[in-house]
Amino acid sequence: MTDTEAPPRVLVVDDAATVRLYHSSLLTEAGFQVDESANGLEAVEVATAVPYDLFLVDVNMPKMNGYTCVEALRSDTVGTDAPVVMISTEDRPGDADRAYAAGANLYLVKPVGGERLIRIASMLTAGRGAPA
Numbered sequence: 001m002t003d004t005e006a007p008p009r010v011l012v013v014d015d016a017a018t019v020r021l022y023h024s025s026l027l028t029e030a031g032f033q034v035d036e037s038a039n040g041l042e043a044v045e046v047a048t049a050v051p052y053d054l055f056l057v058d059v060n061m062p063k064m065n066g067y068t069c070v071e072a073l074r075s076d077t078v079g080t081d082a083p084v085v086m087i088s089t090e091d092r093p094g095d096a097d098r099a100y101a102a103g104a105n106l107y108l109v110k111p112v113g114g115e116r117l118i119r120i121a122s123m124l125t126a127g128r129g130a131p132a
Helices: 017-029 040-047 066-074 097-100 114-124
Strands: 009-013 033-037 054-057 083-088 106-109
Touching: 009 017, 009 040, 009 097, 017 033, 017 114, 033 040, 040 054, 040 066, 054 066, 066 083, 066 097, 083 114, 097 106, 106 114
Parallel strands: 009 033, 009 054, 054 083, 083 106
Antiparallel strands: none
């Protein structure tokens, strides 16, 4: 990454403050620029104004769940092609399929280890100014 190249910008979307803090801290330490949203509706509103290189989205949230959030991010209104990783405690048959149908690029089950999260974020933002 050159000095003039901005780090990849990530939006962490989760209603649990502890999860947001955990994911944000890991990504910030790895060189990402991180913002947070407490629900899907807030995330969609922010994404219409700020370009992101990656979204980490929980499934179960108030106001707008993760599936609806991803569908909105992929809609003509927001129209982002940035990768979306859904991270949830949901591990029933069909949960991942539903995430992919909504437009997610990857579905992970919590807890996700820090090293794994950084590796995935780095791979998905490669070419978008990802940290070395």
